[in-house]
Amino acid sequence: MARDVILARAATGTLAPNIDIDASIGQPQFAALPPLSLYVHLPWCVRKCPYCDFNSHEVRGEVPQAEYVAALLTDLELALPRIWGRKVHTVFIGGGTPSLFDAAAIDALLAGIRARVPLLPDAEVTLEANPGTFERQRFAGYYAAGVNRLSLGVQSFAPKQLAALGRIHDADEARRAAEAALMIFGNVNLDLMYALPGQDVDAARADAAEAIAFGTPHLSFYQLTLEPNTLFHRHPPAMPDEDTAADIDDAVHDALAHAGYVRYETSAFARPGRECRHNLNYWRFGDYLGIGAGAHSKISAPGRIERELRYKQPRQYLAQVAAGAPVQERHEVTRDDAGFEFMLNALRLTAGVPTTLFAERTGFPLALIARPLDEAVRRGLIDPDPQWLRPTPLGQRFLTDLQALFLPTVRGARRGQTIPIHAQP
Ligand SMILES: C[S@@+](CC[C@H](N)C(=O)[O-])C[C@H]1O[C@@H](n2cnc3c(N)ncnc32)[C@H](O)[C@@H]1O
Numbered sequence: 001m002a003r004d005v006i007l008a009r010a011a012t013g014t015l016a017p018n019i020d021i022d023a024s025i026g027q028p029q030f031a032a033l034p035p036l037s038l039y040v041h042l043p044w045c046v047r048k049c050p051y052c053d054f055n056s057h058e059v060r061g062e063v064p065q066a067e068y069v070a071a072l073l074t075d076l077e078l079a080l081p082r083i084w085g086r087k088v089h090t091v092f093i094g095g096g097t098p099s100l101f102d103a104a105a106i107d108a109l110l111a112g113i114r115a116r117v118p119l120l121p122d123a124e125v126t127l128e129a130n131p132g133t134f135e136r137q138r139f140a141g142y143y144a145a146g147v148n149r150l151s152l153g154v155q156s157f158a159p160k161q162l163a164a165l166g167r168i169h170d171a172d173e174a175r176r177a178a179e180a181a182l183m184i185f186g187n188v189n190l191d192l193m194y195a196l197p198g199q200d201v202d203a204a205r206a207d208a209a210e211a212i213a214f215g216t217p218h219l220s221f222y223q224l225t226l227e228p229n230t231l232f233h234r235h236p237p238a239m240p241d242e243d244t245a246a247d248i249d250d251a252v253h254d255a256l257a258h259a260g261y262v263r264y265e266t267s268a269f270a271r272p273g274r275e276c277r278h279n280l281n282y283w284r285f286g287d288y289l290g291i292g293a294g295a296h297s298k299i300s301a302p303g304r305i306e307r308e309l310r311y312k313q314p315r316q317y318l319a320q321v322a323a324g325a326p327v328q329e330r331h332e333v334t335r336d337d338a339g340f341e342f343m344l345n346a347l348r349l350t351a352g353v354p355t356t357l358f359a360e361r362t363g364f365p366l367a368l369i370a371r372p373l374d375e376a377v378r379r380g381l382i383d384p385d386p387q388w389l390r391p392t393p394l395g396q397r398f399l400t401d402l403q404a405l406f407l408p409t410v411r412g413a414r415r416g417q418t419i420p421i422h423a424q425p
């Protein structure tokens, strides 16, 4: 059956079965470059949450808003040669806690971005906010500055869980912020987490019901993970046992489906047509330029795909921008890594992606992953439909195992080398 599928893909022109992979070109060939998104990282928070491994830093004293916005715009200018002439489809201002910045700073940032890159007129512009920094005036100011989507970090509506998570806001502040966000932006996402310390199925169900009742077009529900380098990893709280966590998982997902939210990605739920366009571009292996402390980028150009990482510590980042060199690492994505990274992202999507997207976005023929694809179909983890690369429900359930099948194993494959930037020609 799986062999038939591979042949069917070949028949539809999505796979060339006789291609000699080792002899195939080592450089990606793009008919057109992928859509480009812009990510902007604002790295400060009021307090570091004990479960958080994002590049976020407790603010001491005042946030240097004007200095940081100026640095971001310099960073963008330095990056312009790498994205010359390309339109920007979405902007995501993430953190950290971007809502620590006042509306005037966000206005200066977005005006500066628009002056430097061609932002599409209907571009999605998202900003992440923490209810603990909520002010109605500030939200209205963000909207006036051009932010057209707000993502609010609610996490839970239960006082017990909010306290266990060390959040700086209470449930009423979260409710007030969500109501104001809906009134001002309409286009709102609420972030919640589940399988929290001390949480049972009823408490998780109540959280889901309250989030759903706001009627936002988008909800994100993340299962809490204990990440290395966090306080929770060093001092784990009492977490729900495996069975309870599985029951919570089912209860939350059932409630969301019942309310008409489509689970279009592992942790993302939307009313039809209201998916986050910025994140979809990541999962479809689009391009993104990330500016700001610790931001990541993936940029395609004729004959190559490159990844970049900027200096992580805010002070060091500011100093490096001043020196004209904010990028700490840059490396070329090899042929084999491109195949793996594409599948790592695409398989998170419930609907998968059209098979043709593989060649469009990696610049290589689908034959590059013929063997693991065959294996995944044989094991019932990927749908046999030759037109789509789509995980089956089993594949979604065992997503990590499915993704691992695509890890590069080709003998003699050259892995991406990280080149210290000052050593670049
Ligand atoms: C970068 S945070 C930004 C939101 C904002 N800083 C806040 O916390 O209100 C994005 C989201 O990731 C989720 N998240 C963070 N750490 C997590 C963890 N260890 N496990 C699961 N989800 C996590 C939270 O839901 C959080 O809202």
Ligand code: SF4
Binding pocket: 044, 045, 047, 048, 049, 052, 053, 054, 056, 095, 096, 097, 130, 153
């Ligand atoms: S507010 Fe958000 S980004 Fe900041 S530490 Fe908490 S979870 Fe992390």
